[in-house]
Amino acid sequence: MIRIAVDCMGGDYAPEEIVKGCILAYKELGIESLLVGDEKKIRDILKREGFKEELQIVHAPETIQMNEPPSNVLKKKNSSLYIAGKLVRDGLADGLVSAGNTGAVLTVGKFIIGSLEELERPAIGVALPNPKGKTVLLDVGANVDCKPKHLLHFAVIGHTYAEEILNIKNPKVGILSIGEEEGKGNELVKETYPLLKASRLNFKGNAEGRDIYAGTFDVIVCDGFVGNVILKASESLGFAVIQMIKEEVQKSLLAKIGALLIKPALNNFKKKADFAEYGGIPLLGAKKPVIITHGRANAKAIKNAIKVANEFLTHHFNERLSENLRKLLPQEVKA
C-alpha cells in the first residue's frame, strides 16, 4: 500500500485545507496519506469531516514558517516538514507533499531524502503549457550554479519525465540559449552542448527563450537561476497582463459586457495554464517523490499533489530514470 507523508502545517491554509486535501485523496482516489503535524488540530478537522481512524496522524509539535531561512528545517527536528521527510527516508512513507516554505521542502528533499545514486543533484521540473501541449523546463530553482554534467543529468531527468509522466515518446530535448546555432550561448551552454550531442537523447540543439511557450521542444534544460527567474517572470507577466487589460476594459461599457461574456472561456484557459494548481511541482531525482505545491494550495491542489506523487510511484519513475541515466549518457560522463 502506497502512503504519502503530507506536511499538514505548511502553507497559507494549513492545516485546514491540507487535511481536507488528504481526505479528498483518500475518498476520491483511494490514496492513503500520513498526516504529519499538530495532532490535536488535525484530529479536530478529521472529526469534523466525519473521519476517524482511516488516516494515520504522526504528531509534530513544531512548524517551519514561510519566511524562515530554509536551512532551519535541518535544526528543527520536531517540525512537521522534518518529520515528514524522515518518514520518507526511513521507508515509512513513499513520498512527500508539502505546501510549506519551498526552500525548506527542497532542503528536506536534497539532504534528508537525498537523490538517486546515479545523480549528483535533483532538479525541479515544471511542465509549462503551450498551444501544442507541454514543455518541461528544468531546473527552475533547485541548483543555482551548475556545471555541464548537471545540465546533462537534467536533460535525462526531463526526458524521463516527458516520457513517463507526460506520455511523450522520444521527447525533443534542447538547451536554453540566446541563439539557435551551435556555439551561441554562455560558457555553461557551450561546454554542455557537445555532451548533449554525444548522448543518446533526442537532442535538437539550442532552444531560445521564445521556444519555452511555443511547443518546439518537449524538454528544455537550464541552470536553476535562469529557470527560476523565467518561471517567476512568467507568472508576474500573467498578472500584469490581466491587470492592464482590466484597466482598458473599465474604460468602455461595451468592453465590460464583452469581458463578462468571455469570462467562462478565460476561466477554462486559466485552469489549463495554472500548472501549479493541478499537482504542484516535483523535485525530480529525489530517492522518493517530493511534490512542492503553491503556498496558497487548497484541498483540491493538495489532493492533486498526492495524486502526482502516487503517479510517480506507479509509473516507476525513479527506476526508469536510473535506467536512462545508465543508458542515455555519453560514456565519458557516466563514469
Added chain:
Amino acid sequence: MIRIAVDCMGGDYAPEEIVKGCILAYKELGIESLLVGDEKKIRDILKREGFKEELQIVHAPETIQMNEPPSNVLKKKNSSLYIAGKLVRDGLADGLVSAGNTGAVLTVGKFIIGSLEELERPAIGVALPNPKGKTVLLDVGANVDCKPKHLLHFAVIGHTYAEEILNIKNPKVGILSIGEEEGKGNELVKETYPLLKASRLNFKGNAEGRDIYAGTFDVIVCDGFVGNVILKASESLGFAVIQMIKEEVQKSLLAKIGALLIKPALNNFKKKADFAEYGGIPLLGAKKPVIITHGRANAKAIKNAIKVANEFLTHHFNERLSENLRKLLPQEVKA
C-alpha cells in the same frame, strides 16, 4: 542640425517601409536622416512619395542578410549597415537606426561606433510595461558572460535611462536574483551585490523574476544571457496565451461575441505592451545612440526609432551617463 543614419536595407520590409519611415520623421518631427543603401531603389521610393532633395542618400551596394553571422558585417565594408556605422563613427551622422540583423547592428555598435570611455561594455535596455509604469531591464543580450563590474555599470546605465528618458526621479535599482534576501543568488549576484550597495545608486537589493512586471523596481540588472531568455520567453508567452484563449473562445458563441466587444480594449493594451513597436531597443552606452528595431518594423516604427535616437541626443543622455559613472560608482570600482 541632428542627422540620424538609417540603414535602409535592413529589415523584413526594407527598403520601402524604412525609407517611408525616414520621410515621416522628416515631415512630422522635422528630424533629418541620412538614407544609407541602394541609391536607385531609395531614390525611386523618395520620388514616388514626392520627395526630391530634402533627404540625403549615401549609396551602399551590399546588404547584411537577416540570417548572416553577425560578425560578417565587419568584413562587408560596402554594406549599408557598415557604412551607416562608419558615418556615425566619423561624426557625419549623430546616431544609427537599423531594423536589420540584430547581432550585426550590435557588432557595429560595439566595434565600429564603440562605447563611452568610462564603460567597458554597452548594454541593451528595454523599458518593460507594468500596471504602474515601466521597468528598465538590462542587459537583454549584448553581453553573454558578465563580471560584477559590468553589472554595476549596467545599473548606472539603467539609472540614467530611467532618469533622463523615462523621467523617473531617483530610480529604484535592483539586481535580478532568486530570492529577496542578501546572500541569495548565483556567484555573479553575490559578488555584485556589495558593489551596488557601496554605490550611490538607490539600490534596493535583490529583485526576483516576479518583480520584472510588477513595478516594484525601476531598474533591474542581469547578465545578457538571462535578460535575453526572459525577454524572448515573455514575448512567446504573450503569443501562447493569446492563442490558447482564442481556442477557448472559439468553443462558445457568447464568448465569440464577448471577444468582439473586448477587442478595442485589447488593442489599446497591445499598443501599450508592445515596447518594440514604439521606438525600438537602444544599445545604451555606445558613443552615439544606436537603436535596434524589430525586423518587421514598418514606417511608423522606423519614425519612432528615429525619434528615440533624437531624444537620446536632445536629452544629452551620454553626457549624463558619463557624469553618473563618475559620480555614482563606489571608489574602488571607478579606478
